[in-house]
Amino acid sequence: MCKRACALLKCYINGVQNLESLYKYCPVYNFENLENEYAIQNVLNNQVTFSKRTNFNDLFDSKIDFIIPTKSELRAVHVQLKGAEKHEFKQLFFGEAGQRNFEAFRRNVNQKFDEYLFFCLTDKPDNNLMWSHYANSHKGFCLEWNVKDINAEKVIYQDSIARFELLDVFKMQFGLLDNGEVGRKIWEALKIKLTEWEYESEYRVQFGSDMKPLINKQEPNYTLVSYKPEWITAIIFGCRMDKRAIAYLDEKLPAFIERRYAVERKSSIEIVVKH
Structure with missing residues (x-):
């Protein structure tokens, strides 16, 4: 990967200045065919x-109340x-067509939200539920990332889904609101999850246009993005991971x-280095 492309992904961490590491849980399913295991081949490549967001397992994750x-x-x-903008x-x-146009506009904005891409991490490498849900019941592994190499922001947990004012998009389209400000509001809405998921302590990296040189593969619901190997500082093998x-x-x-x-203790998971 070229130096310029690497520099595009490496940037200041917003909201995680006190952290040294973030973690990504990865599942492994077929131990007879490791060459085709998605998570394994990702880390090796x-x-x-x-x-x-349409690919997330939580029905309400990043769902928006417009x-x-x-x-x-x-x-x-x-x-x-x-002038013409006022008339348009x-x-x-206004009038009879207004309600229909609002609904069509809401659908279009919702589709725009669907285009955003995320990479999700956590600050907890020893969470039993995370190992169970995202690492195939402890049969997978967990990667430790150096936070200085990725732009990650903390997810906000609350009791209701995010709200987004459609009026902000109207204002933007008619030049009354800055595009960057609306973009920030969209990103804030897309970082909201319901309180019941707070145990995940999630952080999100948003895919930006400056990351396009890093794309390895692009599919309808996901995109594979390359990184420097040294941005991974450790791998944690699950308690039940096949030898x-x-x-x-x-x-x-x-x-x-x-x-x-990851080692099973009496009532917890402990992360150890074996010598």
Whole structure:
């Protein structure tokens, strides 16, 4: 991977300044055919999967409550417009066609949200539920990432799904609101999950246009993105991971990646280094 492309992905960490590492749980299913195991081949090929929200396992993850503006809010925008834009806005959002246009507009905005891609991590390498849900019941592994090499932001947990004002998009399209500000609001909404998932302590990396040189493969619901091998500092083998898979990865991974092991204790998981 070229130096320029690497520099595009390496940037300041927003909200994780006090962390040294973040972690990615990875499942392994078929120990008879490790060459075709998706997570194993990803780490050996120095690539990660950025997924769309439609590919997430949580029904409500990044789901948005789109707020349709009131008539008074629409009138307030209308008076700020001039000429052809003023006439176009009135035709679109006032009168009998207004409600239909709102619904069509809401669907279009929702589809736009569906295009965003994320890479998800956590700050907890010893969470039993995470090992169970995302590492095939402890049969998989967990990768430790050096946070200085990735731009990750903390997920916000709350009791209801995110709200997003459609009026902000109207304002942007008619030049009354900055594109960057609307983009930030979209990203904030896409970082919200319900409180019941708080145990995951999740962080998200958003795929940006400056990462395009790093794309290895692009599919409808996910994109494979390359990274520098040294951005991975350790691999943690699961409590139930097959010895064949451990040996396979141990042989093929660079020596600078530390080998650690998740060990079952009486009521918890402990991460150890075996000498």
